[in-house]
Amino acid sequence: MNAPATFDPQAFRAALGTFTTGVTIITTRTAEGEAVGITANSFNSVSLNPPLVLWSLAKSARSLAAFSDSRFWNVHVLAAEQEPLSGRFATQGSDKFDGIELDEGIGPAPLLPDCTARFQCRTAFQYEGGDHVIFVGEVLAFDSSARPPLAFQSGQYALAARKPRQELRLGATPPPECSYTEDLLGYLLGRAHYQMLDSLRRLLAAQSLDEHVFFILSVLCIRDNLTLDELNAFVGYTGHRVSAQTLAELERNELIAGEQDGDGTRRYLLTAAGRERSLHEIALAKAVESEVADQLEPGDVMALKVLLKRLVAATDPGLPDLWAAR
Amino acid sequence: MNAPATFDPQAFRAALGTFTTGVTIITTRTAEGEAVGITANSFNSVSLNPPLVLWSLAKSARSLAAFSDSRFWNVHVLAAEQEPLSGRFATQGSDKFDGIELDEGIGPAPLLPDCTARFQCRTAFQYEGGDHVIFVGEVLAFDSSARPPLAFQSGQYALAARKPRQELRLGATPPPECSYTEDLLGYLLGRAHYQMLDSLRRLLAAQSLDEHVFFILSVLCIRDNLTLDELNAFVGYTGHRVSAQTLAELERNELIAGEQDGDGTRRYLLTAAGRERSLHEIALAKAVESEVADQLEPGDVMALKVLLKRLVAATDPGLPDLWAAR
Secondary structure (H helix, E strand, O other): OOOOOOOOOOHHHHHHOOEEEEOOEEEOOOOOOEEEEEOOOOOEEOOOOEEEEEEEEOOOOOOHHHHHHEEEEEEEEOHHHHHHHHHHHOOOOOOOOOOOOOOOOOOOOOOOOOOEEEEEEEEEEEEEEOOOEEEEEEEEEEEEEEOEOOOOEEOOOEEEEOOOOOOOOOOOOOOOOOOOOOOHHHHHHHHHHHHHHHHHHHHHOOOOOHHHHHHHHHHHHOOOOOOOOHHHHHHHOOOOOOHHHHHHHHHHHOOEEEEEEOOEEEEEOOOOHHHHHHHHHHHHHHHHHHHHHOOOHHHHHHHHHHHHHHHHHHHHOOOOOOOOOO | OOOOOOOOOHHHHHHHHHHEEEEEEEEOOOOOOEEEEEEEEOEEEEEOOOEEEEEEOOOOOOOOOHHHOOEEEEEEEEEEEHHHHHHHOOOOOOOOOOOOOOOOOOOOEOOOOOOOOEEEEEEEEEEOOOOOEEEEEEEEEEEEEEOEEEEEEEEEEEEEEEOOOOOOOOOOOOOOOOOOOOOHHHHHHHHHHHHHHHHHHHHHHHHOOHHHHHHHHHHHOOOOOOOOHHHHHHHHHHHOOOOOHHHHHHHHOEEEEEEEOOOOOOOEEEOOHHHHHHHHHHHHHHHHHHHHHHOOOOHHHHHHHHHHHHHHHHOOOOOOOOOOOO
């Protein structure tokens, strides 16, 4: 740990930021009826009986008067999907509530929809807190949903990846001389991928379908008019190689159609039957995914996808964009 | 959202729990010199100038007198690896500090090592907070480290998976009729896995090594004395199949040795040269991993591994435990 040479406010802010928080929007209404709302992560629970929560607001905030004067305010614990709303309420502007259909609350304060949890409060105390005022509110009503919540850490939005209480071990603890362990990222990625692929393979096989063909049809479903070489440029990194024979067989089965180019290159596209087959296969892949998702928590699946995208972006050898317009 | 029929304390607690927090241990010392510490997630920052933080403590807590009487206390934002410490300080017992080598703080309060951040505080205010007391402290000193912090959400420990501010897209937005998108978990897993495998393949190929042999040697490095069938039971889910010919070739190259069983089955183990080769290959796999890890944040890598383990556990078709003792 590095002790700071001087008490630098920026370093102080960074150190405070390592404490993970959720993200809330806190709303109230002025005596004139104007809706006011700000994004805050200084929220926390205080007391169960009586039910109290707190948050703090900068004394310099434009909304201070509104929150000080009004006794009613609502805390909205934002869902991961409400990240744009968090940004909107974190920046100054008069149109924060534009286009939002408010729910009916028990008090005058605006009640936003689609949150993870909401607490409708009445000020119990306002405390001195340096350059902030600490608002302690009595919770008059609350509700919650199963939406995975948005988190915030070190200045970045985040999703919480839940850790089981017991360390999750897939196998027995390896002997110390064994340097190949289940904690190798490559092992975990491979095992996760192959296990999911294996489930798909079983579903495909039950309908006499084939994994290799699934890949080819999927690519042609996204992008058609590809040559054999172009197809291979898209799937080459997987280690799969599409052969001219496979394409010829798919042509014979009327799942794809080949057309000779002006310069003699053959370009392939899906037939109507091929597109139907491909959509059916993609539906099977989605069935595998939703079976897996049912066993994880929704927030975990979201977090996993975000992390895999970061990993893919970080290890991308420069693959052509399969979805790019031409 | 479900409005609660009655104001049920358990439902209230659950709703509050959806707000993600970090995990802290807060310590102080009694006038008699006894070290006192508790786990708390009610911490939050209040003010930058003056530097103030707050947390709240149940009035029923055994440590209330110690914190009320002492003016000095330290907040430790726990690192992910300190999860056991969180558990230890969350349960009553007199041996919480046993075996911990404390750092030297500026006040009498115990200062724990190896945290993500630490704030050494002196009580500025004690506020009424229902069944809790709210402690507001002036921060006298602080420090922080790069250790990924521990998070807490809905009663479970968690790791924060950072979300980039801009939604991360790997490719262009697919046309609406295209149901195969980059958001399919199977696509992301496959692409992440194949891209990492491709990096490994290149490293192996540069030394005339082979991916298929890498798998076989890795398994034999963890468990030897396997028959061909047993080997295939371990790798079969990957779609790879080990053939008798491959094993014969590895025997010829003196990387593995085969021994005839009493009943005529051939069992294989690594030779010294095979073990050396395997360890070298595993080192290459670790090099790929650390290159990837350098491009992600340490907390992200930890979160990704936890999530992949959950996924593997959820989709495990009942594979034999490669690391199990025999």
